[in-house]
Amino acid sequence: MAQTAHIVDKMTEFICPNCGTSNSPDQEFCQSCHANLAFRNTTEGSTDNAVPESEENQSPAEEGYPGFEDELIEVPEDNNNLDDLFKEETEKAEIDLNTFADSETGEEGAISDDSQYRDPLPDWLIDLTSEDVGKDEERVLKDPEIDEDEQGLNNLEKEFSAWLSEIENDDDSDIGEEEAKEPVEEIVDEPELEQVELPEWLEAMRPVELVAPPLRSRDEANELLEGRGPLAGIWGVLPSEPDSAREGEPKSASVVLQVSENNRVNADLLKGMLGEKWESKPLASSQVFASQDYIRWIIALILFAAIIWALTTSNQEQNPRSLNTPNEVVSVYNLINGLTVGDRVLVAFEYDPGLSPELDAAAAPIVDHLLLRGVYLTMVSTSPIGPLLGERFLTFTQVDHNLRTNRNYVNLGYIPASTAGLISFSQNPRRTLPFTIESEPAWGDANQKALLPLQGIYQVSDFALVVVIVDQPEVARAWIEQVLPYLQAGLERTPLVMVSSAQAEPLIRPYYEAIPKQIQGLVTGLAGGTSYTSLTRRDSLPLTYWEAFGTGLIIAALLITIGGIVNISISLFPRKINDEGEGSE
């Protein structure tokens, strides 16, 4: 019977709906979370039912409250007897409830009869009588503060339910941009709140909330209607694949920038500018292109007419024969003058046919001077067309000497591999170029002597002079860097001279200006050839070209000057008009 009394006591307990802690009926606030328990009078029946079953069956002793350790119901270990025990206790509880109801109505005898079951109660519970409980309940009902709290709770519940219904309505319908703005406006329009003008930075934060995906309740998300398969039509079926893996068009988040009017004007202006740029513009009038073509034709005609006129009317006898000859040209002249009859000279033709008019004219007096000295020439080239240029050079510029191949000169042809070929030729010319350009053995063998121009030549330093006719600085540098060490390895150092085009002079001249000199002479372009001609005092190709060359330069300078002045005037004239127009505005 003591157990029955305990259950009765439990029935009179009040379990906090907030934290689930059992509280005595006379407590106004929860002893654990201090929640207000005054509203239990109106919702007493429902409050007890709202408590979860698991929490309802939880014993106070398990909660760790003092005074309940000795009042635990001893549960038998045999689980089969649990049902019987539960039924028995339930029946006893019904009987005790009836008895308790009688005591509530004022039957003191019943209470006195039940007092025998209350011996094990704790001290604080012994002091509690049903009468006190009734008084407390009356006090709670009559207390105005408790009424206000109860009304406040009711209002809170109503607002909460209304808010939930709003969320459900929002979930059912798509949230558009205009709809998304409505709640904000409603909040602003509330009469209780003072209307203030939000700053721009705060307004700019709104799209972050507006574009956020609508919230879905957990129940709706979990209880999806299966649309296909054997489980079609059933709610809450666990998906076989995660939601993220399902096919479907992703929701497009609308991004609406909250911009000011000034920014909008600027954006429209930028849009207009970009739009204009993409528009196709009509082609410039063909008159402009035609005028450019005319100018090109006029320039070409003027230049060619002047050069042709100079070539046809030039008087070589009046050409300068005593130019101020540069030192590098004089050095070449002196070196050639120092050669003796029968010396072997190596001549490299390292230029392209495009520059052959300039370099032929520059090299012609030098080769002429060499042949006048009675030397034998050996021609090589690191360019595939160099040997043919050499043949052409001798054919067109040295006609007076009646040169015979392999007697006065020998053409050894093409040296492959440029730099490596030069090294190989410098180390062993006989193995590198064993044949002439006509495929004849150049160096002879045990039964045959070497060709006359190559007799006595075993290494490159055996040549008396090396002349390189070159139009590219890189090729000139390769000869200086790769061949020069072998030329200076002999007892008598073989000099190296260059005949270069005017465009290569700046990069070759440092080798001549160096101390000691890397190259012992330099003849540059048509001017150098003309200067050399003034030393040899022989009619040669440079004198034919010199007057036409000078006339062409003067005409070109005049054209550039006149055309430049005209173009500068045309360019400045519109600017002046624009400046005046802006000034008048």
Add this chain to the structure above:
Amino acid sequence: MKTPVATGLAIGVGLVVLLGYFIPVGILSNLRQLLVEWAGILAAVALLVGIFNLYYVHVSKIRAGHEENFYSYVLVISLTATIILVGWFGPVHSVSRWIFNHIQVPIESSLMALLAVILVYMIIRMLRRRIDHLSIIFVITAVFMLITASFFLYEMPVLSEVRKWIIQVMAVAGARGILIGIVLGIIATGLRVLIGTDRPYSG
């Protein structure tokens, strides 16, 4: 390292050739000379391979039936004719010389002559498109050099000295800087190849 054999060969050959310069030992010098001769042979073969590749590419374009293959026809026909004629008669025969003297040299020389006209025209156009101190200095210098290089003013005392100063001081100073940069670049490239950092042969 993709091609360890090629890298090892390149480094080994480079070291042998380099040591052959500094250590005048017979075996090193002979080995260096042999390797350099091989390089010349390979370069000559590479030139032939390049010619055949050019021929094959343009023949393929003609066979593919491209619309704009006129120049491929010109190249294939001229190359075939030149190889046949020069191969048959020899490189110094009159026929071969005629092809060279009357086709190749005039064409390339004409292009250079056109280049002179185009340069004059572009300098004039430059003053219309871009007028600043650099362009004006360039044009004045060009005009000055053109005038002083001609025979009319070639011997003028002051102008010829100024011209020589421009060529022999300013131009040479810039050229020396360029040459020093080239040499330093060559040394760096050689060292990179020798230590295997730069492998231009590995494709």
